[in-house]
Amino acid sequence: MPQTDAAAVALARDGNSDAFRALVERHSRAVYRLAYRMTGSPSDAEDVVQETFLRAYRQLARFESRANFGTWVHRIAVNCSIDLIRARPHRESAHDGPDLEQFGAAMESTDATGTSPERLMLSTEVQERISDAMSGLSRMERAAFMLRHLEGRSIEEISQSLGLKTNATKHSIFRAVRKMRAALEPFVADA
Amino acid sequence: MTTHLTQDDLVLHFYGEMDAATESQAVAHLGACEDCRRSFTRLQQVLAAVDAMPVPALPESFERVVWARLEPALPARGGWLTRWMFGPANLVWAAAVLLLVAGAFFAGRLTNPPAATAPTAVASAADIRERILLSDLGEHLDRSQAMLIELVSADQPGERDALDISLERERAEELVAANRLYRQTVSATGNGAVTGLLDELERLLVELAASPDQLPAEAVDRMQQRVAAKDLLFKVRVVSTALRARQQQTRGVHGA
Numbered sequence: 001m002p003q004t005d006a007a008a009v010a011l012a013r014d015g016n017s018d019a020f021r022a023l024v025e026r027h028s029r030a031v032y033r034l035a036y037r038m039t040g041s042p043s044d045a046e047d048v049v050q051e052t053f054l055r056a057y058r059q060l061a062r063f064e065s066r067a068n069f070g071t072w073v074h075r076i077a078v079n080c081s082i083d084l085i086r087a088r089p090h091r092e093s094a095h096d097g098p099d100l101e102q103f104g105a106a107m108e109s110t111d112a113t114g115t116s117p118e119r120l121m122l123s124t125e126v127q128e129r130i131s132d133a134m135s136g137l138s139r140m141e142r143a144a145f146m147l148r149h150l151e152g153r154s155i156e157e158i159s160q161s162l163g164l165k166t167n168a169t170k171h172s173i174f175r176a177v178r179k180m181r182a183a184l185e186p187f188v189a190d191a
Numbered sequence: 192m193t194t195h196l197t198q199d200d201l202v203l204h205f206y207g208e209m210d211a212a213t214e215s216q217a218v219a220h221l222g223a224c225e226d227c228r229r230s231f232t233r234l235q236q237v238l239a240a241v242d243a244m245p246v247p248a249l250p251e252s253f254e255r256v257v258w259a260r261l262e263p264a265l266p267a268r269g270g271w272l273t274r275w276m277f278g279p280a281n282l283v284w285a286a287a288v289l290l291l292v293a294g295a296f297f298a299g300r301l302t303n304p305p306a307a308t309a310p311t312a313v314a315s316a317a318d319i320r321e322r323i324l325l326s327d328l329g330e331h332l333d334r335s336q337a338m339l340i341e342l343v344s345a346d347q348p349g350e351r352d353a354l355d356i357s358l359e360r361e362r363a364e365e366l367v368a369a370n371r372l373y374r375q376t377v378s379a380t381g382n383g384a385v386t387g388l389l390d391e392l393e394r395l396l397v398e399l400a401a402s403p404d405q406l407p408a409e410a411v412d413r414m415q416q417r418v419a420a421k422d423l424l425f426k427v428r429v430v431s432t433a434l435r436a437r438q439q440q441t442r443g444v445h446g447a
Contacts (some may be wrong), residue, residue, distance in 0.1 A: 017262065024261060025254040032253070033246045042247050046257075053261050127245035134244060148206055149241060155208055173206075174199045181198070181237050188236040 005069035013060050020060075024053050027070055031077045038081035038146050040134060048084060052077040078151060082161050085143045126187070133183035137176050144169050145176035196220060196227045201234050250358070252341055259344040263428075325434050328373050331366070332431040335392055338362050339424045342399075343415050353405035363399035370396055388426050395423065 001022045002008040011019030028049055035048035055076050056063075063072055134142065143162060147153040153161070159169040196204070196217055203209045204217045221228050250256075338359055345354055374389035395417065402410065418424055 017265070020265075021258050021262075024258050028254050028257045029249060032249060036246045037244060049257055050260055050264070053257070054264055057265055126240060126243055130241060130244045149238065155206075170199075170203075170208075174202055177202050177234070177238070178198065180241055181234065184237045184240050185233055188233070188240050 006065055009060065009063060009065065009069055012057070020057060023056075023069060023073075027073050028053070030070065031073060034074060034077050034150075035081050037150060038078070038143055039084060040137070040139070040142050044084055048077060048080045051080045051084075055080065078147070079161075082143065082147075085139050086163060088139070129183055129187055130180075133180050136179050136183070138172075140164070141172045141176040141179075144172035145180075148173050195224065196230075198230070198234075201227070201231050204231070205234060205238065252345065255344045256337070256341055259340040324373075324376060325437060328377070329431055329434040331369050331373055332427050332434065334362070335366055335370070335396075336424065336427045336431060338366070339418055339427065343418050343424060345411065345415075353407050354411045355404060356399070356402060356406045356411075357404040360399055360402055360404060363396045367393065367396045367400055385430055388423075388430055391421055391423060392427065 002011055002019050005023060005026065008019040008022045012023060031049050031052050032045050035045035035052070036042060039045055039048065052073060056073055059076075063069070137145065140162065144158050144164070147158045147161065148155065155166060155169050155173070158164075158173075159166045162169065164172070200209075200217060204214065204221075207214075209217060221231060342356070342359055345356075370389055370393045374386060374393060377389060378386045395414075399414070406414070
């Protein structure tokens, strides 16, 4: 197995599939994590992983050897996630969560125990709440929010990527943040 | 900025999305207004918590499974699996299945033209049943395929060791009953190739479901060779693809 990504890329370009396999093995978990955060669906994330490495393989000739392979694949994965989200707009309504008041009320009602910094560190509980909150976002809200929050993309860039108007992108992010606040604020505020 | 900042203003400020003039007003207001400052701190806490968003735990075999799915899809310069997938015998089998599935579809369309010979409600019920069968069988084959991939790509244990197949065994148990049902349903439609495939699949699923959680090296090898010898993975993939294509055709015909 080649020691470095650069060596593996060079071999993979010459058709060495073991070298490409090494790259897949090194980076597929990170790609999955990103894709899951973007899409919110394990099966969609698996599709994104597959498509990402397929595109990477086809575009290996265009990869500049001085660049970082991980960063390059990460960018491809973001684009694949966006393509998948845009290709399935009909599923948007299926992912629309409850309205904000219901959402906040439901979250508060489950917050039966007191909170403290120690409890905040009990990541299982925090993570459950984050998962619940994230599952209440529509696909577009989730994608716009993740691109802004995790990927640091500007609202302008996100609008172009998702094919939305700037205002629609802003409002998707605002709605996502409101839902996250409704779900998490009672929990983190007292911590 | 003398009025309080809205929640949306705070979000724009947090992400640095305000224009320069609005940003400096917001900063000045936050410096002077304790309420807004508190609200902004809570927003920061919430968004910091989001960074801890969980991702489902992945099995140890994740990379192997990704590669097993990916390799056949890579352009022809791939390795042994690609060459095996596109070997002449497999291509002949694939062509035969595609012809059978397509043939059955078009024969059905010719012998049962929906508008001419059957009342719309009956035709719709039959169409809905067909679409449900196509969709369910496709999903069943996809799940079976994922399990087979994990099985054939599992690392061979050492001669005296055993491979933990508890997950595959559990999944096989779940798949057996469904497989039997689909085989009976497909058999009634007279599609011999797909029935035969489900038959082969069922035998393997039954054997796997009856295996111990810790499978000895010899048994792993035997099972992997059996999947390879029968081209089971390849056949499942072909039928699953053909079903998906047929499902799209069915949607197209009825959507038109």
